[in-house]
Amino acid sequence: MSARELTITNNKGTSIILKLTETSLEISAGVDNASRRRRSSGSPLPFLKSKSSTMVIHVPLRNVVAVTSSDVVGVSYLARKSPKHSLSFFRVEGSLGERDDTLAKQWCETAMAAAYHGRTPPKKLKVVINPRGGRGQAGSIFTDKVEPILNAAGCVLDVTYTTHPKHALEIVQDLSLDFDALVVVSGDGLIHEVLNGFSKHTQPDKAFCIPIAPIPAGSGNGLSLNLLGLQDGLDPRAAALNVLKGLPLKIDLFAFTQRNQKRISFMSQTVGLMANIDIDTEHLRWMGDLRFVLGFLRNVVTLPTCKMELSIKLVEQDKGKMADAVRARRADASSDIPAVPMSPSSEIIYDPGSPGDTWIKYDKPCLWVYAGKGPYVSRSLMQFPVSQPDDGVIDIAIQEIIPRKDLLAAMEGAEKGRCYWFGTNRYFKASAYSAKPHAKSRGALMVDGEVFPMQEFHVEVLPRLGTLLSPFPYYAPEFTFGENGTVLKPGS
Numbered sequence: 001m002s003a004r005e006l007t008i009t010n011n012k013g014t015s016i017i018l019k020l021t022e023t024s025l026e027i028s029a030g031v032d033n034a035s036r037r038r039r040s041s042g043s044p045l046p047f048l049k050s051k052s053s054t055m056v057i058h059v060p061l062r063n064v065v066a067v068t069s070s071d072v073v074g075v076s077y078l079a080r081k082s083p084k085h086s087l088s089f090f091r092v093e094g095s096l097g098e099r100d101d102t103l104a105k106q107w108c109e110t111a112m113a114a115a116y117h118g119r120t121p122p123k124k125l126k127v128v129i130n131p132r133g134g135r136g137q138a139g140s141i142f143t144d145k146v147e148p149i150l151n152a153a154g155c156v157l158d159v160t161y162t163t164h165p166k167h168a169l170e171i172v173q174d175l176s177l178d179f180d181a182l183v184v185v186s187g188d189g190l191i192h193e194v195l196n197g198f199s200k201h202t203q204p205d206k207a208f209c210i211p212i213a214p215i216p217a218g219s220g221n222g223l224s225l226n227l228l229g230l231q232d233g234l235d236p237r238a239a240a241l242n243v244l245k246g247l248p249l250k251i252d253l254f255a256f257t258q259r260n261q262k263r264i265s266f267m268s269q270t271v272g273l274m275a276n277i278d279i280d281t282e283h284l285r286w287m288g289d290l291r292f293v294l295g296f297l298r299n300v301v302t303l304p305t306c307k308m309e310l311s312i313k314l315v316e317q318d319k320g321k322m323a324d325a326v327r328a329r330r331a332d333a334s335s336d337i338p339a340v341p342m343s344p345s346s347e348i349i350y351d352p353g354s355p356g357d358t359w360i361k362y363d364k365p366c367l368w369v370y371a372g373k374g375p376y377v378s379r380s381l382m383q384f385p386v387s388q389p390d391d392g393v394i395d396i397a398i399q400e401i402i403p404r405k406d407l408l409a410a411m412e413g414a415e416k417g418r419c420y421w422f423g424t425n426r427y428f429k430a431s432a433y434s435a436k437p438h439a440k441s442r443g444a445l446m447v448d449g450e451v452f453p454m455q456e457f458h459v460e461v462l463p464r465l466g467t468l469l470s471p472f473p474y475y476a477p478e479f480t481f482g483e484n485g486t487v488l489k490p491g492s
């Protein structure tokens with residue numbers, strides 16, 4: 001046995017070699033033909049690398065959840081059956097036989113340190129579950145997919161199921177400040193509630209520093225998509241891994257004021273056609289995010305227009321510059337988990353407080369106004385492809401009135417942000433804005449997916465107030481559409 005290697009024997013008498021490399025944990029076992037045929041269901045090593053009599057899997061260190069040595073040595077990890085599959089959770093375990101116990105303990109400690117980049121998994125987690133979110137499956141998503149992973153990592157869980165709207169807000173405003181993270185098993189609506197709960201806390205500054213980790217169990221799950229990307233954003237196990245391995249990422253929040261009442265918004269304020277979609281399809285939550293596509297098609301038929309006066313405290317409106325900035329941020333940051341969070345000052349790109357800021361007005365009728373943060377608002381729409389978590393601004397997209405056929409054509413590539421470059425999509429970065437709907441203006445105003453009265457409101461950016469857990473020091477989804485419809489290679 002080398003220092004990087006440990007051999008254990010499972011309860012069927014098979015020898016399993018655990019080997020640490022720089023980037024992965026290699027697990028190999030000799031198998032007979034009968035077990036190779038059984039390999040797909042419940043086997044501890046389900047993925048054959050070759051047809052030889054040795055099974056080998058390479059588990060990226062990031063996917064190693066726990067390595068323990070008590071009576072037996074056990075390794076818990078996440079792996080995919082194929083690159084397109086979502087993650088599954090496995091555990092291999094075996095005894096050491098006559099061999100040196102101390103060496104095994106040391107090996108497990110080294111493996112855990114490698115798996116967690118020298119940190120330890122979070123200890124104390126508050127978990128809030130909305131059993132009514134999305135398709136109403138948040139409870140089983142948590143117990144079947146998330147809890148086993150958090151338990152394996154040794155987390156202590158304090159779980160509450162919400163029983164009524166605003167329950168999450170009530171829980172969070174009295175939340176003890178010693179939790180390592182707040183795990184929210186739901187959709188974006190509950191994230192909105194917990195952030196507003198933090199703002200009502202007796203120590204709001206400290207409360208806002210408790211990192212939030214979303215577990216996708218709602219219908220839109222925009223925040224989870226933005227943190228984990230399109231492949232993993234709707235996978236609760238990938239989100240559970242983020243609870244364990246993610247690092248705090250500061251995000252800007254928004255102060256939304258209407259009729260002298262201030263609320264925290266974190267994702268979007270929407271007026272016009274796009275807001276109608278949310279309301280019209282409220283009863284179709286069971287459809288998941290397909291409801292938004294259906295709602296869009298319905299609204300294209302009626303084509304409602306939106307009349308309001310917008311005053312925008314402008315920071316940037318050059319689409320090319322904004323796209324360059326988001327790509328530069330990505331290129332600068334390592335995609336590996338950094339050992340320590342990035343320093344705050346290196347992340348700010350815009351300077352919203354500079355004296356050169358100007359207010360501009362926009363009052364032409366339009367199809368919708370969508371203001372917010374985070375590329376995805378749902379899986380089918382990358383509304384803010386150049387958004388950054390902590391650039392101190394809010395992105396505002398205004399869709400000018402266009403014919404129905406052009407709107408339908410715009411659906412193609414909407415999930416990759418193609419519409420960003422359309423000339424009829426006016427796009428601004430702002431440090432604040434105000435909206436004044438025309439008298440008799442009909443339609444809906446949605447804030448983070450919740451309905452608000454169609455009345456005057458004001459939004460101010462609250463730079464870096466919120467904290468999330470994230471695998472990356474930037475939003476995961478990459479904007480690959482270049483100007484004139486060119487598709488850029490990822491990472492270019």
Ligand SMILES: Nc1ncnc2c1ncn2[C@@H]1O[C@H](COP(=O)(O)OP(=O)(O)OP(=O)(O)O)[C@@H](O)[C@H]1O
Nearest residue numbers: 133134163164165186187188189190218219220221
């Ligand atoms: N037990 C409950 N019964 C009824 N409503 C609840 C309960 N718990 C929370 N809610 C409300 O459910 C609303 C929707 O929650 P959530 O965001 O989790 O799901 P969603 O709307 O389906 O997902 P998304 O916001 O991603 O589209 C929230 O506004 C919250 O107040």
